[in-house]
Amino acid sequence: RKLGYAIVGLGGYGLGIIIPQFKNCQHSKLVALVSGDPVKAKRVAAEYGVPERSIYNYQNFDSIKDNPDIDVVYVCLPVSMHAEYTIRAAQAGKHVMCEKPMAVSSKECEAMIAACKKAGKKLMIGYRCHFEANNLEARRRARAGEIGKLRYFRSEHGFTAGNPNSWRLKKAMSGGGSLMDIGIYALNAARYMTAEEPIAVYAKETTDRHDPRFREVEDMIEFELEFPSGVIASCMSMYSANQNHILLMGDKGRIDMEPGTRYDGNKLWVGQDRSNLITPAPGPGATQWSGQLDHLSLCVLNNKEPIVPGEEGLRDIRIVEAIYRSAREQKRIALI
Ligand code: NAD
Structure with missing residues (x-):
């Protein structure tokens, strides 16, 4: 089965690098977008076959909890927003991939780990070189x-x-x-x-x-x-x-x-x-990114811990x- 990913932040990395990588994945697919720019989100959704009902913004983000297509939230935002969106995603019952560096402080990293643990969800940091x-x-x-x-x-x-x-x-x-x-x-x-x-x-x-x-x-x-x-x-x-x-x-x-x-x-x-x-x-995937995305999907499917969990981000x-x-x-x- 392919797990559904919501990409949060359609910037250089989220839109330019991650979204085009789902075509190389075996266990991961793009199902939702979160963006502050509705015109851009609509254009990207049309290009990648994301239904309009699965476009969210930063205000209605929490309603992703009602979307069963979304298994994982991938946070591709400026670093100061990583903690907030990781914690809100976990509270919405979703697993999280969060970009590096994990957060602006170790205190925030600890709160992110605690929120995902409490929700019983996986947390992985986007350290792509572990798949390169x-x-x-x-x-x-x-x-x-x-x-x-x-x-x-x-x-x-x-x-x-x-x-x-x-x-x-x-x-x-x-x-x-x-x-x-x-x-x-x-x-x-x-x-x-x-x-x-x-x-x-x-x-x-x-x-x-x-x-x-x-x-x-x-x-x-x-x-x-x-x-x-x-x-x-x-x-x-x-x-x-x-x-x-x-x-x-x-x-x-x-x-x-x-x-x-x-x-x-x-x-x-x-x-x-x-x-x-x-x-x-x-490497494990066709590209470092597909290896990374599919690793988290397989961890979710097989209930295993990612090799680069939140604790790895916190250590750094x-x-x-x-x-x-x-x-x-x-x-x-x-x-x-
Ligand atoms: P970017 O500036 O290109 O994109 C950031 C996105 O966040 C934009 O779509 C922007 O609109 C959105 N955003 C929402 N609220 C914002 C706000 N208040 N201020 C600014 N932007 C806001 O940045 P990026 O290069 O895509 O980086 C995003 C994350 O990805 C960062 O954590 C960065 O470290 C990480 N990254 C990782 C890699 C990697 O190789 N793993 C490479 C590049 C970036």
Whole structure:
């Protein structure tokens, strides 16, 4: 059976990336839209065969509870709205896929987890790289010991932020700057590649506060994570240059990915340098997104926990909070 998804937020990601992916899914289909723009919603509904009765707006959102076609609500909204729509969806009796970063604070993440638990509904975070073939291959090879004992992880993620009025550059809507939006890929990868949880962080932020884009949020932040095994992860995110790279250094070789976490075109080398380009084994879905969507559907159908549940989003946000604190107080912060 295919589970029915309602997409909340018809923006760059919800409309541009997620909606076209249902055609690649085996267990997931698009059945409803939630948008503040009725003209756009009607056009998208017609294009994707969504009935007009299944178009909702932010005011009548809660009436999704009366629509049995909707099994899952996929929250593709600015970060400050993730908690509200996740909690309202759970209260309407729906499972939830929520985009990354999970929320603007760990307190909100905890409330989201509690609401889904109380409603007996699944909560998964949109960490698509856990379904991306190159990332899965890299992780498999690292765990199989192909590069020996892992000593060092490095990742830089950035893009050039444009419009100063974008919600991404408003602290109240984004919760923070490049770290929240794109640095979270480096942070999450440091955790899934090492299979360890960091015990301490140290961070340094540098931002040109005269740049109209960066009045409220950081541009560049460098953060170091200490892992129990002795591995150090050195990560950086920025809003003033394009960069997308993951590197694992072991005592017998390296795993290098550039780009590492893009929508497509990711590349993976394993060995001493970049001479051995790897073709990864196929991921779980035809694309990283269909793998991600169908994973949640199968978890619902088989009553299993998603591999990237709300708790995974919460772990990252707790570390993000420690990173910001470290940068602010200019000191190492021990975790737990
Ligand atoms: P976007 O600005 O393109 O879209 C946001 C949508 O929310 C728009 O349709 C907008 O109309 C709607 N919205 C409703 N209320 C709003 C308000 N008060 N202010 C602003 N917009 C409002 O953003 P996006 O790039 O689609 O990002 C949406 C979410 O998806 C974010 O959480 C982002 O981090 C995430 N995202 C994830 C990936 C990924 O690869 N997993 C990629 C891009 C974005």
